[in-house]
Amino acid sequence: MFESLSERLSGIFDGLKRRGALKEADVEAALREIRVALLEADVALPVVKDFIDGVKEQAVGQNVLRSVTPGQMVVKIVHDALVEMLSPADPEGAGLAIHGNPPQAILMVGLQGSGKTTTSAKIAKRLVERDKKRVLMASLDVYRPAAQQQLQVLGKQTGVPVMTPVLGEQPVAIANRAMETGRREGYDVVILDTAGRLALDQEMMTEVINVRMAAVPSEVLLVADAMTGQDAVNLAKEFNDRVGITGIVLTRVDGDGRGGAALSMRQVTGKPIKLMGTGEGVDAIDGFDANRVAGSILGMGDVVGLVEKAAQVVEQEDAEKLAKKMMKGQFTLEDMGEQFKQLRKMGSLDGILGMLPGAAKVKNAFDQHNVDDKMIARQEAIILSMTPKERRNPKEINGSRRKRIAAGSGTSVPEVNRLLKQHRQMADMMKKVGKKGGLKGLMGGMPPGMMPPGMPR
Amino acid sequence: MAEESQGWLARLRSGLAKSADRVGGAISDVFTKRKLDQAALDELEEILIRGDLGVATAARLTTALAKGRFDKEVTDGEVREALADEIAALLAPVAKPLVVDGGPRPFVLLVCGVNGSGKTTTIGKLAAQYKAQGKSVLLAAGDTFRAAAIEQLQVWGERTDCPVIARAQGADPAGLAFDAVRDARDQGHDIVIIDTAGRLQNKKDLMAELEKVVRVIKKQDATAPHACLLVMDATIGQNAHAQVEAFKDAVEVTGLVMTKLDGSAKGGVVVALAEKFGLPVHAVGVGEGIDDLKPFEARSFARSLMGLDG
Ligand SMILES: Nc1nc2c(ncn2[C@@H]2O[C@H](COP(=O)(O)OP(=O)(O)OP(=O)(O)O)[C@@H](O)[C@H]2O)c(=O)[nH]1
Ligand SMILES: Nc1nc2c(ncn2[C@@H]2O[C@H](COP(=O)(O)OP(=O)(O)O)[C@@H](O)[C@H]2O)c(=O)[nH]1
Ligand SMILES: [Mg+2]
Ligand SMILES: [Mg+2]
Numbered sequence: 001m002f003e004s005l006s007e008r009l010s011g012i013f014d015g016l017k018r019r020g021a022l023k024e025a026d027v028e029a030a031l032r033e034i035r036v037a038l039l040e041a042d043v044a045l046p047v048v049k050d051f052i053d054g055v056k057e058q059a060v061g062q063n064v065l066r067s068v069t070p071g072q073m074v075v076k077i078v079h080d081a082l083v084e085m086l087s088p089a090d091p092e093g094a095g096l097a098i099h100g101n102p103p104q105a106i107l108m109v110g111l112q113g114s115g116k117t118t119t120s121a122k123i124a125k126r127l128v129e130r131d132k133k134r135v136l137m138a139s140l141d142v143y144r145p146a147a148q149q150q151l152q153v154l155g156k157q158t159g160v161p162v163m164t165p166v167l168g169e170q171p172v173a174i175a176n177r178a179m180e181t182g183r184r185e186g187y188d189v190v191i192l193d194t195a196g197r198l199a200l201d202q203e204m205m206t207e208v209i210n211v212r213m214a215a216v217p218s219e220v221l222l223v224a225d226a227m228t229g230q231d232a233v234n235l236a237k238e239f240n241d242r243v244g245i246t247g248i249v250l251t252r253v254d255g256d257g258r259g260g261a262a263l264s265m266r267q268v269t270g271k272p273i274k275l276m277g278t279g280e281g282v283d284a285i286d287g288f289d290a291n292r293v294a295g296s297i298l299g300m301g302d303v304v305g306l307v308e309k310a311a312q313v314v315e316q317e318d319a320e321k322l323a324k325k326m327m328k329g330q331f332t333l334e335d336m337g338e339q340f341k342q343l344r345k346m347g348s349l350d351g352i353l354g355m356l357p358g359a360a361k362v363k364n365a366f367d368q369h370n371v372d373d374k375m376i377a378r379q380e381a382i383i384l385s386m387t388p389k390e391r392r393n394p395k396e397i398n399g400s401r402r403k404r405i406a407a408g409s410g411t412s413v414p415e416v417n418r419l420l421k422q423h424r425q426m427a428d429m430m431k432k433v434g435k436k437g438g439l440k441g442l443m444g445g446m447p448p449g450m451m452p453p454g455m456p457r
Numbered sequence: 458m459a460e461e462s463q464g465w466l467a468r469l470r471s472g473l474a475k476s477a478d479r480v481g482g483a484i485s486d487v488f489t490k491r492k493l494d495q496a497a498l499d500e501l502e503e504i505l506i507r508g509d510l511g512v513a514t515a516a517r518l519t520t521a522l523a524k525g526r527f528d529k530e531v532t533d534g535e536v537r538e539a540l541a542d543e544i545a546a547l548l549a550p551v552a553k554p555l556v557v558d559g560g561p562r563p564f565v566l567l568v569c570g571v572n573g574s575g576k577t578t579t580i581g582k583l584a585a586q587y588k589a590q591g592k593s594v595l596l597a598a599g600d601t602f603r604a605a606a607i608e609q610l611q612v613w614g615e616r617t618d619c620p621v622i623a624r625a626q627g628a629d630p631a632g633l634a635f636d637a638v639r640d641a642r643d644q645g646h647d648i649v650i651i652d653t654a655g656r657l658q659n660k661k662d663l664m665a666e667l668e669k670v671v672r673v674i675k676k677q678d679a680t681a682p683h684a685c686l687l688v689m690d691a692t693i694g695q696n697a698h699a700q701v702e703a704f705k706d707a708v709e710v711t712g713l714v715m716t717k718l719d720g721s722a723k724g725g726v727v728v729a730l731a732e733k734f735g736l737p738v739h740a741v742g743v744g745e746g747i748d749d750l751k752p753f754e755a756r757s758f759a760r761s762l763m764g765l766d767g
Binding site for chain 2: 036039040041042044045111112113114115117143144145146147149150151152153154157198199200225227228229230231232234235238252254255256257258260261280372
């Protein structure tokens with residue numbers, strides 16, 4: 001529903017393609033659009049103001065590089081400033097502080113439903129698996145129905161021990177018992193999950209302060225939803241001022257929220273965003289990625305992330321070989337199958353598209369053509385059901401062969417036909433591109449492989 | 458009971474007042490004996506943005522406010538009243554309670570929304586209200602995914618003295634919904650409320666799963682579900698638009714419930730949603746307790762939002 005920032009800015013800068021330094025008036029016009037973009041991304045207004053002032057100072061007078069438009073230049077400056085603001089001031093602060101005498105407590109706090117319990121289990125699993133820590137969990141949520149049971153189940157799922165709830169035991173007492181157990185049984189880390197609470201609720205805030213004093217945690221993590229609106233500043237400020245947080249965990253980054261709350265909370269507390277939740281599963285947690293969040297705030301997609309991911313799976317050599325072949329106009333079904341394999345290695349199609357700028361439109365087009373991960377898997381299956389000879393000589397694939405291939409791949413003859421047609425079109429296109437001498441380097445033959453026939457290019 | 462309703466109003470107001478404090482306060486700063494010029498309007502617009510009303514709605518409201526007042530001396534009170542009136546007028550058409558009486562029996566009510574928005578709690582509160590009206594209610598534990606979600610609804614079943622139909626964790630939610638509607642009919646219940654797992658609206662497979670729940674319910678009763686509530690958290694920002702859009706597409710949402718209005722978040726996005734979608738807002742959640750579900754009232758919501766009494 002939101003126009004992407006680049007689209008907006010290209011409008012403004014259309015008239016000023018070839019200019020030297022960025023002029024104040026141009027920058028101001030651009031920043032008005034950026035202000036709106038940030039607000040639509042739920043960055044809190046006071047934070048937007050500070051940010052815009054800072055960027056203006058940086059941008060005015062900068063020389064526009066020859067290869068980019070003024071609009072792109074401003075976006076780049078804004079993007080870099082966002083990344084800088086989102087990143088922890090001290091890179092050391094990015095990890096969890098679990099050094100010192102064991103057991104160290106991690107206290108999870110936040111509003112109702114923000115993801116504290118799930119995140120507790122995710123962090124526990126991560127500490128066990130990556131850092132080889134001995135971790136114990138305890139639920140201090142004596143209010144929400146079945147909250148303690150939820151953590152019990154998650155404990156079973158992750159193989160992390162959880163304190164057995166005692167009927168009627170209050171949060172501070174539970175924390176004390178958990179720390180005592182942690183000491184006695186030699187745990188490194190004790191994760192204390194708490195009930196959700198509103199910063200306005202004095203009694204509940206006092207309770208969590210008391211827990212804090214009892215457990216003396218080395219980390220107090222504020223768990224907050226990436227879809228939070230303008231209230232993010234209030235909530236982060238209150239929790240930080242009253243309870244004292246050491247870091248922030250941003251949950252539901254897997255949603256299509258623009259995540260401006262991250263910037264608000266980072267700014268108003270000065271505390272680092274340490275982790276982000278990327279799904280409902282107990283493995284869906286990652287270190288905070290400022291680039292990814294900055295990209296989504298600006299609605300630009302994580303271009304850097306995509307390129308890096310592509311670099312991991314597409315072997316440079318293969319890409320070059322493919323590019324060479326294509327330039328000669330040879331693009332066999334084997335090459336096409338290889339592309340499908342690489343596509344799959346890069347992760348789900350939705351995941352890849354999510355990282356691309358303007359992805360919404362592409363996604364719609366894909367949806368219309370019913371292109372999804374399943375379809376790619378089916379197409380790959382069709383190619384795998386061909387003989388090597390057939391793959392090199394698609395012309396040989398007659399009616400009876402098509403039937404055999406369809407049966408072998410669990411698809412249908414029309415699907416086989418469609419794939420063959422698609423291959424022909426791609427080969428033709430590659431020949432044309434090859435003649436122009438394009439398509440070098442990493443991303444080589446990739447994007448065309450993603451395009452079904454009839455797609456706008 | 459009287460004390461209760463006093464309690465919630467006071468709480469709603471004190472919650473909204475806290476959040477409105479900044480709004481209200483900011484307006485006082487801006488408008489004490491001041492000309493309503495462009496600069497003042499810009500500032501006013503920003504104040505509404507801070508209430509999550511969104512850029513477009515804030516602009517529309519300030520433009521409306523300026524009509525006939527531009528360049529005139531205006532006071533703080535006037536501005537607040539006028540804005541509150543404007544917002545109330547926008548909200549009035551969507552402030553509609555959910556009507557179950559006189560509807561089909563069993564009335565099939567499906568509840569959906571993103572993760573943690575307050576679906577299960579709202580179901581518990583609704584069940585309590587219907588029970589108090591003398592209706593018999595069946596609850597269906599359709600969140601078969603989240604850890605202990607079934608047990609959570611079962612606790613609400615005990616609290617409200619309503620039977621709960623449940624399967625093991627991981628069971629097919631559509632199958633459960635199918636059985637629930639059948640049981641409700643066979644056992645002669647007035648209402649069956651079906652809980653669902655929280656899902657983000659951009660997850661295609663999860664939205665398809667929800668669509669399937671509806672499809673399967675229709676095999677029992679082609680006219681069901683008779684209402685489909687989208688539950689939303691008041692802390693939500695502009696992503697609320699995408700949520701309404703996607704859930705509406707998938708399952709024909711018939712109304713909204715906004716929860717957690719007892720917090721400092723304003724839930725102002727509901728104003729923009731009313732403008733854009735015109736979906737009824739049936740109720741608001743103002744606490745975690747069984748009685749903390751109240752009708753959505755346009756005027757008091759708008760006035761509280763602007764930091765005005767009553
Ligand atoms: N303060 C406040 N808390 C609420 C309100 N409604 C729900 N909650 C709390 O919000 C949290 C999440 O509520 P649930 O009812 O479990 O939400 P859900 O949508 O069913 O969550 P999932 O099933 O996990 O997606 C719980 O801690 C509730 O007690 C409300 O109106 N005010
Ligand atoms: N999609 C998604 N869902 C999440 C994430 N973190 C938590 N959830 C879901 O959010 C809901 C509330 O989580 P929970 O841990 O119970 O929140 P708590 O009330 O703060 O303890 C559950 O449905 C979780 O599955 C996340 O990063 N992504
Ligand atoms: Mg919890
Ligand atoms: Mg639930």
